[in-house]
Amino acid sequence: MKQLLPLTAAGLVLAACGGVPGNSVATVDGDPIKKADYEHWMTVVRKLSPDLKREQARDQVMNLLASLRWFDGEAERMDIALGDAEVTKAFSEQKRQSFPKDADYRTFLKTSGQTEADIRQRVRAALLATKIQERVVKGADKVPERAVADFYARNRARFSQPEKRDLRVVLTQKRGAAERARAALERGDSWKAVTKRYSIDDTSKASGGKLPAQAEGTLDAELDKAVFSARKGALAGPVKTQYGYYVFTVTAVVAPTQQTLAEARPAIRQTLVGERQQKALSTFMADFAKRWRARTQCAEDYRTSDCDNGPKPTATPTPRMQ
Template sequence: MKKLLPFAAAGLVLAACGGVPGNSVATVDGDPIEKTDYDHWTKVVKKLSPGIKNDEVRNQVVSLIVSFRWLDGEAERQGVTVSDAEVKKSFDAQKRQAFPKDADYVKFIRESGQTEEDIRARVRVELLGQKLQAKVVKGKDQVSDKAIADFYAKNKTRFAQPEKRDLRVVLTKGRRDAERAHAALDDGGSWTAVTKKYSIDDTSKASGGKLPAQAKGTLDAALDKAVFGAEQGELVGPVKTQYGYYVFTVTNVVAPSQQSLAEAKETIKQTLASQNQQKALTAFMADFTRRWREKTQCAEGYKTPDCANGPKPTPTPRMQ
């Protein structure tokens, strides 16, 4: 809520200066954005971002007021509307969440230089953006059984679980302490007592050496080889690793498993649906940005990558 910025009001006076009225900073589809709007949001951005450089202020403000015009124009083009009741509901919810106390909201309005009308207008544009996005991705969550089966076949390892083993371990800094720990355990000493005396690993030490569910291929290479080559219940060690010397025993073995296509189907469906929706949204955003940039002309001193007559934009389309 504290970052909400409003939709700039349209200018009405036309003057001549490279297609942009003399009292304006830009036009979008021939509709001017007056300098008074730019000046207003310049003050707001500077208050919200103290110390920001002038070039950054210009880029942010022009991008802000221009992109709001783009969204408003695109919504009109696609027949997307937002009611006053929807705006009020969203505004009230965001206000309650961001400012539980009315005094905090009043303070924010005063210190940010914004008006409530400004913020309500920004909420309206946000809702338009959400509805446009919903329209773009509608129906893109449909995924065929064939697509699911193909994905499973190509990514079968993603649905496999490696063998896992529960361990009890003692980790020591030197070999001599590891040998002493091994001897103590071999003589019937308890893991709790031995780890307390010898272990330098605080995590396993606190649980009597327990190290559950260690997956094959995730341990130190030397330890991994020893653990997954050991018999259950066998006391093994010392094993030298980059962390020190281990003495361990395997207390339980969980065999590797493979999810079937039927078991993985729902996960795959959600993955592919999300990919389809993102692809549709990315394509729309690229087209949206291109079309509306072509309709945008900026006056000298106000040119940004959002302007058709501005510097070349970076290939990262976005919709606020």
């Protein structure tokens, strides 16, 4: 609430018929949006975003004012109730979180040009938007077991882990240095000592040459081929790569794993629920914007893409007031 409270609702982008009265900028379902309200919010926008061009500020204010009416109308259509007590509780919680000191809140109102009624109106709209969204996605969490099983069958690789190998390596620039490093290891010198003396790879050198959990296909092609054909514990190399010459040993092999359907079920269900909720929201949002835009008429100098008699909406939404 340090800025204008957001009109949440997962981006419910908002938009009546008949003429617009002379003292109004628009009507939604025939209900006028007064010029006085428009000018008030234009003052707020100018205070918060003084660099905005007039047309951009106009579009944000018209979007806000139309949105407030759209949420009210949609909530009524869906028979969604919101009591004053809910609004007061949410307002108080947000105020306490954003402004522990009342003096800071008062300063915010003064500098932003808003009144407490403005903030409560935004809180109310946000609560309505949330309730609308909850109603829209209700039931989307019921995923048939067959859908879970089908998803698992199509995406088994997503629930598996490939074999991984822990390595110890020495990387040198010249083949001769790699051969000397290997000879030192064969004599019994420690990996820590050998990597410190010969390795040009600072990362593995800092850990005595350790290179853990390498999956096939993640290393340089020549090294990858050598690593995954090597026996555990055997010293191998030098192997020429684009980075230099490697001497290595495989210290551990972690076998590949495959989650069962039972193990993968929670993650799959979560994915499918998310997909179903998003589909429900997308379908609703398209219908919502179309219906309410058709009910919104704007005066000539105030026409935006939220108005039925305004420019055609584009894929890029009007910037929101922040």
